[in-house]
Amino acid sequence: MKEPALDLSPSPGDQVKTTTCYMCACRCGIKVWLKDAGPQGPTIRYIQGNAAHPVNRGVLCAKGASGIMQHYSPARLDKPLLRTGERGSGEFKEIEWEDALRIATDWLRPIRERNPDELAFFTGRDQSQALTGWWAQQFGTINYAAHGGFCSVNMAAGGLYTLGGSFWEFGEPDWEHTRYLMLWGVAEDHDSNPIKLGLGRLKARGAKIVAVNPVRSGYGAIADEWIGIRPGSDGLFAFALIHELLRADRIDLDYLVRYANAHWLVLRDPGGADDGLFARDAEGRPLCFDRNTGAPADANAIGITPAVVGEVALADGRHAVPAFQLVAERYLDPQYAPEAVSERCGIPADTIRRIARELAEAAFDSGLTLPVPWTDAWGREHPEMVGRPVAMHAMRGISAHSNGFHTCRALHLLQLLLGAVDAPGSFRYQPPFPKPIPPPNRPGRTRKDNGALDAPPLGFVHTPADLLVDAEGRPRRIDHAFSWAYPLAAHGMLHTVIRNAHAGDPHRIDTLLMFMANMSWNSAMNTAETMRWLTDRDEDGGYRIPRIIYSDAYASEMVAYADLVLPDTTYLERFDAISLLDRPISDADGAADAIRQPVLEAARQRAQDGKPRDVRGFQSVLLDLGARLGLPGMVDEDGAPLYRDYADYIVRHERAPGVGLLAGWRGEDGEQHGKGAPHPRQLQRYIDNGGFWREEVPEHARYFKMANRGYLEWARKLGFVGSAEPIVLQLYSETLQRFRLAAQGHGPHRPPPEHRERIAAYFDPLPIWYEPFEHDQTSREAFPLNAVTQRPMFMYHAWGSQNAWLRQIAARNYLYLHPDTAARHGLADEDWAVVASHHGQITAQVKFAGNVQPDTVWTWNAIGKRRGAWRLDKDAPEGSEGFLLNHLISDRLPRGDYANADPVTGQAAWFDLRVNLRKADGADQAQPQFPPLPYAPADPRPLRYGADLRARSKTR
Amino acid sequence: MHPAWSVIVFTTLSGAGYGLMVWLGALQWMGRFPVDGAPPWLWAALLLKGLVLSTLGLLSSMLHLGKPGRAWRAFSQWRTSWLSREGVLAVLTALVALALLAPAVLEAAMPRYRLALAPAATRTLLAALVAAPLLTVVCTAMIYASLKPIPAWRHRLVVPAYLAFALLSGAALLGAAQAVTAGAVPAAVAIAIAALALLTGALKWIYWRDIDRQALPVTRGDAIGLPGREPQVFERPHTEGNYLTREMGFVLARRHARKLRAIALFLFAALPALLAALALAVPAAALVALPAAAVAVLLGAMTERWLFFAQARHVVMLYY
């Protein structure tokens, strides 16, 4: 018998289109192969990574490679929906777009006329804040935010108020040169594929990887060393490392005086209004003490020999010490010795000492220099770049605690002491970062004559005067961001909106407009109450939150709580801009942005009932609504719409002269980059280039970006910074001290009495560590365990479960716990357990895993689903066995006085959760259960995707 | 391994059919058939019965296929595949049986014609009627015994036990038929049944004892390329079941196994031996005792076959 004749070169498709993946926020470049499938138009044959793309270099993750199932998901919404039943019941009728837009306009117009703040516009997982934030500004509401407040604002703020850049998406380890990488509380992060690519490179090179994480899975699994830390104690661990480095004098003082404010003099005037502020000269320039001249000098001058310790008497008689001395005094204190923190952190003191030594060796003894001449910001030439090949990356394991802001600053302090910020081998900024510290844009606060806000609603608070509070010091925003309770809430606080809107605190709102956020389920704290607030009524019978407009692409749990549902397209059906004005996709060696283009036409796709899909991209809808409302910037003098749709806006809109959503191919002829007039064929240029634009940072400008003239000038040219002034890294934060002084009764803007103690305690200008609030406010005996979640690499929050392939990987979750912990609680493997917190209880099935710190239990995030949601069968495991920890997480602190959040930034403290466990006798399904949503279930027949495509491709 | 009823019922029945053929061939070849008092058509009728049983087996195993319509392809790979060989020999066996049945069938259908086979041809066919079914059963057993990933099936007694079961159930069917048609059985048959029952019981008992002691030849450490280490499963690739976990992942609790083994042993060994002894001691009882013994053997064999699958561990489950 002969081998069968195989067609080894079947056509992979009739056409291929490049666009940007959106199965998560990593934004990889993809190539979508399409095959013609008759009247329905092209069908997806295959999605692969785009090898030319700077983010993913051709690789693809589990989600990205399941894009076919995401696009063809039976849970897609197909037409605008108007609520017919009770809110929350999930009963709707389909309506036409014209009606939907008219209804929305009718609801919004009076609000804008009456009081634009009565519109709360909150968006979730989107990457169109460059548009949505601007739209809110033009509408005139201060009540706008995206999801960053419950996500990672501790990292963003911790970094931006210290380094002018941050972990998260604003920086990356020097994958090419680092020899020592510490990963603090990272399971997956937004840079999914870049981190994996990077780890692969470190592995190939034999660099050491240390994972600090109560759980060892994923990245931790391949780390050389796992530090199974007790949750919430990373700050202490960092302090002990700092203590050891200071003790051994293994720190980079030259770096600290050159690039940071270590030598800046801090006034010592206990009780005075200037205590803890920097000593400044008449021009406001910070001072240092120059050992050469023996006198105070401009701290930013060059050619001086600044002192880093020693008290100085200033000409005016005041006393001051260099900031570094405050650092040294604080962290050399025996309370931060390895022995002293070991028990709380769950890390042996010897291990801490060894890690400190390894860090110092890697940073200082590696001899890494790059033979690249460069010029610093003061014009001095350097023949080479001296490396400090220790890199750190941290994310929500640090961020999602109520002490996360300070812990993040503690990590940055550790990096700074090692000279390991933007040096070869260390953490590196991704353009447009670094930015001035803090970034200059402050939150909008007043309305202009045309009704628009004076600035975008989100920004960075510099002083108490920037807060959004009323004359009595009460919050102005519905989420209480930028109030005395959460002054630096740079990303807003999506996690408090629904409670406050229900309570009318500080005021009632009329309409809640939400986009891409599953706020009745996995992105809510206190889930059951959230559902109640969404549906609760006033005495007069009306809903307390009168109207809810929501845009989703799929039949999520949240859809059921909307009055009007605006169905979005899938990510393969629309234009999008992945803009430098929003969340950049740059890497440390280049600035980049990208687009999404429709590779499939929504109208040629079929709905569940066989009719053509009738959906519109939300961004286009938003512009349409804006034009109908006559919002400034969206209509011309005659009131006619300025933009045809979002694609048109991407190309033609200018935020400032020459600045638009996309930085590539600007100017009349499309030859300018960064800034330039709109270029009519810009989108086509992107498409021709594989969907993205990238401009390399010149080689001499790639390190020490905060003080590298080559970089700063390049960045100024592209519009990333206003001037080429060096950016001084803030070891010691005067911004924080200003708030503390206000709390101590200084200055015109002072917190109301109830907030004073809190502000004074948590606005320490140097990093501090304190027990996460829930740990302290609950009994350690009653709730002895920490409970955390992790991102599964193969799911994106809630929206992976509708994916026929991804859900097979995990159709339900377990609560993982150490066998010793189980033994202590009388639990056997696969027992069902009641898990209780101070706030509530759930029932979940436990499973043993040795790879977790024994005081911690954990589960995969967002696997549990409400029955009926996402058009899964009512008996799907996601609903019957899957569960959420969110039911246990309170949105308020146990004491009830503040949100369950960081006191500086308002970041939601998801991971402060403390629980206890007991065996649940007789249980065989997860609790709590809610009434199933009545969405029509998906086609139960076997899915034979590709069967028809294959037949066509056969050549026999 | 997942015990599929189709396979169990019909390997049992086809084994019985082949066993019966072997006895018919051997006895005829030795001139020891028919028995006194039995009708002259009994031999042919029994041969037909053997043919039917074995063909039912084949057909049912075809129904168990994903694409029964293509079953004919299964004859092609006799050079390497025991399953293919089983198919080829099964057909050969059926042809032999048909050839031997031809004269009787022809006579019954058209009494005016007679077909007489040359004595030499008859003897050759009778020899083939002994050899072909035996070899078919060997092939069936070898399908299992050749599978390295299922160590319990690699045991040296698997082939003997399959043969023993075929001969035992064949003998039991023969005995029952003779008892019913002739009202009595030759002592030799009863003795043979009793002896085979005890022998089969002994074989199975040794087999079970051995596989209980047998560790898998490889460990989970070997399975993932880290011999000497002891991995525990942290997460399966998929939270719900898949083809492998359903097909290879069947696990039978030890407690149940012990009970089922006792039942099986009683049914296919102890009870038939006792009933055969009874028939020997009280010939009049044979009419009831031997059919009962046959039923017991078949039920016992089926239970045993179920255990044969349910207790076999596939090394792939090391991954789970």
Next chain:
Amino acid sequence: MTALPPPSKKKLGLVIDLDTCVGCHACATSCKEWNAAGIAGPLTDERPYGKDPSGVWFNRVHSYELAGGDGACPPPAMPAPPALTLPALTLHFPRSCLHCEQPACVTVCPTGASYKRAEDGIVLVDEDKCIGCKLCSWACPYGAREYSAVEGVMKKCTLCVDRIYNEHLDEAERQPACVQACPTRARHFGDLADPESDVSRLVAERGGVDLMPQLGYRPTNKYLPPRPRRAGTEADAAAPAEDTLERDKLPAALRWLDRMLSR
């Protein structure tokens, strides 16, 4: 046909680096995606949105916990340093067809549907001949065969034979889907018969192993075992040598009083 061809000159296969695999499942879903409409498609999913969803996958990613040990069994070709103790490990382990050189899955096949390609050693199923008897899946110790009850035939990893020779694809993309997707680049594809190939070198350098070699299937695919972790031992945790701090003399911070730094 199910008789094995003489050993092929080329032995195409995968090398999977367990030291680098983070268990992300990208290889599993990208495999499903390419192959759904490839020569072995569809990879049918039953009850795709229901209870107990179950589909055909050519590649599945397991994860294990390994307790720490005393270093008695270092990976071959990597002699244990004297006092090496094996740390506890979480290990991710992708499992697909190994394209064995002695594949009993082929020889047991009664129809000739299973075969090993003479040219490059890839083991395939010709679905047009398969009768769905499942015997080959019983014969595979590695669980690499996937039966679809809906399709009635056996399926398995094709080593993406319709990619690796596919003239419609760029040269660089002529590799299996799982290799192309793997975000850590823990998967490598090449000719393991050629000692000079990248994959063969990797196997030699890193002590690549066969899975369950005792069974005699002689897999072509190799796995690179996790390297010894460089956790460092507490024995060398002594305080840093440069500790010059004399606590009782000065306030500790003042030790830097005389430090000459230049800005």
